[in-house]
Amino acid sequence: MTTTLLPALLGLATGLSLIIAIGSQNAFVLRLGIEGRSRVIVPVVVICAVSDAVLILAGVLGLGAVIAAAPVAIVVIRVLGSTFLIAYGLLAARRAIRPGALLVSGVVAPTGMRVAVMSVLALTWLNPHVYLDTVLLLGAVANQQGTAERWWWAGGAIAASVIWFSVLGFGARLLRPLFARPASWRVLDAVIAVVMIALGVRLALGY
Template sequence: MLGLATGLSLIIAIGSQNAFVLRLGIEGRNGVIVPVVAICAASDAVLIMAGVLGLGVVVAAAPVAIIVMRVLGSGFLITYGLFAARRAIRPGALVVSGVVASTGMRVAVMSVLALTWLNPHVYLDTVLFLGAVANQQGTAERWWWAGGAVAASFVWFSALGFGARLLRPMFAKPSSWRVLDAVIAVTMIALGVRLALGH
């Protein structure tokens, strides 16, 4: 239970992954949301297990790799944020024949992979932090703890991705999408700038 609670406390905070999954979930296309949720949760599982196996030491010893990921990640976040800002400013870009324009499978998968694996904070949170906490639990207990953290990731991303459809009536108007995209733009750009500055 402790691993579940700690994992949830780290991933529930609004971030680039969560904002992206939320938008896809509201779009309501299960063909896209299923692989995106699976990629988010499976990536967390891999990184958490890597941390438990002690790979956090390797990550900490590779500052150049962290810098490269920080530069690439910040550039991607800022670019994605600018696209969201454009959608918010130009609502016509949101609607095609009266229907909110949807994100394609390839774009969704590539975007979520970039949001996950190019973000150094993901490695700090999962490999270093969660791995370190898990390894403080004892030889046998650490795997139960890590299992709880992995379960938290699957539960959260599934709830976010599939539960977002409940918000769909609120997003029947293009103006609601403009507000959401404005929030996503601010979140992504702010995170990108923080990442670029090394915070």
């Protein structure tokens, strides 16, 4: 029991320590969660959790070495990812500066299904740091466990992703009373703009 539970708990703790850090993906899921539209947030949470699971398992299976050996691919992903992050950050900044862009018939304009899905896919798969954190880092730590224990460790890390994105996506609706006024959305979009643009510039510079 201990030989399986301990690696799983360690994987859970390590996964949470990496995933909870403020980033573009978390900021995007938070905004959708505050909108409180289950039809949109459910597939977004699933995409985030499944993507992390695929990347973590890829790391356990040793694909981290393949990625490390393909620097050109990382450069291409970095360029595309930084472009997307900066563009999304500029759109968030526009919403923050121009309150009218937030409103549709007097209410905050919700994010459509297509935009939400395409955005979260881009924020997940066009971010080189995702590969570094999941495939390389988590995969390497998992493979330091025993042959059987590494799968329990990976399971714990995957559970961390499922738990975090579920809490973030579905729990954020508790903040809706705070965002009943457009001014609150302006503040949130200003924060998102700073996060997205800063991460995009950092990515473009190779940090």
